[in-house]
Amino acid sequence: METNTLPLTLDLENATFTQKEINDFEIDIKIKIDVPQKLYKYYSLSDYSLKGLKNNTLYFSHANLLNDVMDGNFMLWDMEDFITQYKKDRKINSDNDQELTIIGINQISKPILECRGILSLCGTYKNELIWAHYTNETGYCIELDTKDLKESLNDSHKSENCHFFPVSYNTLKQIDFFKYSHSKTRENKKNVSAILPLLYCFAQKDNCWKYENEWRFLLRDRKFNSISFPLEIINDEDKSQEDDRKIGGNIEINKDVISKVILAPLFFNNSRFNKEESNSDCFIYNVKNNNEGKNAKDFLDILKKSFGNKIYQVDKIIINKHVCREIKYKIEITDIGENFIKLIKKIEKNI
DSSP, X not given: OOOOOXXXXXXXXXXXXXXXXXXXXXXEEEEOSOOOSEEEEEEOSOHHHHHHHHHTEEEOBOGGXXXXXXXXXXXXXXXXXXXXXXXXXXXXXXXXXXXXXXXXXXXXXXXXXXTEEEEEEESOSOOHHHIIXXXXXXXXXXXXXXXXXXXXXXXXXXXXXXXXXXXXXXXXXXXEHHHHOEEEEETTEXXXXXXXXXXXXXXXXEGXXXXXXXXXXXXXXXXXXXXXXXXXXXXXXXXXXXXXHGGGGEEEOOGGGEEEEEEXXXXXXXXXXXXXXXXXXXXXXXXXXSHHHXXXXXXXXXXXXXXXXXXXXXXXXXXXXXXXXXXXXXXXXXXXXSSEEEEXXXXXXXX
């Protein structure tokens, strides 16, 4: 198969990706917009999120588990020119290009995806829709120092296995797979390097997602396991084994990367607590004997032990007659008993 000449460049609105070397994974990324000093990950309160916070890990999702069905969807690859050349090289006379396309995509994509995970972050803690969609206004978000997070991931992974970039937003359309791919020979076999088409599927999203203001880490790690495509129906035994394997997506980071833990406005709510008393800025909450109360108590216990001076709460405030979302309180957890939480909430000085 004829090969495209390196370097190859994929130019998107917010970033340019350039493959200069034969190595599949060595990509130069030129970011065209300002990189935020802080990035944010939003969570609901769950066993999974508590384990991550306790163990200093971030969960990198498999491509097939993202909430946009077009994320990592290889129907964004126009395979026509590739299949034409493929048939020519192998002297294939079949007219069934659709079948060849499916075979080609499966052969190329499966080994690429089974070792990759994605961490999606937001450039602000003030994103109204993400608070509503991901936390139901009762969860929390963590503030991550961008530079420290990159260094923490690069300390445990080679730079060519960790790609950091902003998502670009536009009307989705196919790209010519053949134009952005590169073939090479290994042990007398020709393999296709598809890192640029792969990056296109994760770095370009439809305009409807623009509100997310998303930044991503695409990580290659042997701990990540292959997960079946959502439309592929598998039996209960295989599904159970897949669920057990998802733990491979948890990547440990330096705890100091987390600079704030920001509680949602409705974190302290009647599903979790009864308020026993309050005196000025001191609050005592009785913990309800249910799963909501247990999770909240366990979460606050983790915060007290590991993030004592980094706990904040966001709320709606009025600035110049406009409703804004800002960090309103600094929180100090002073005591946690078997059935109660005692804390101090002080209004931030800059409010």
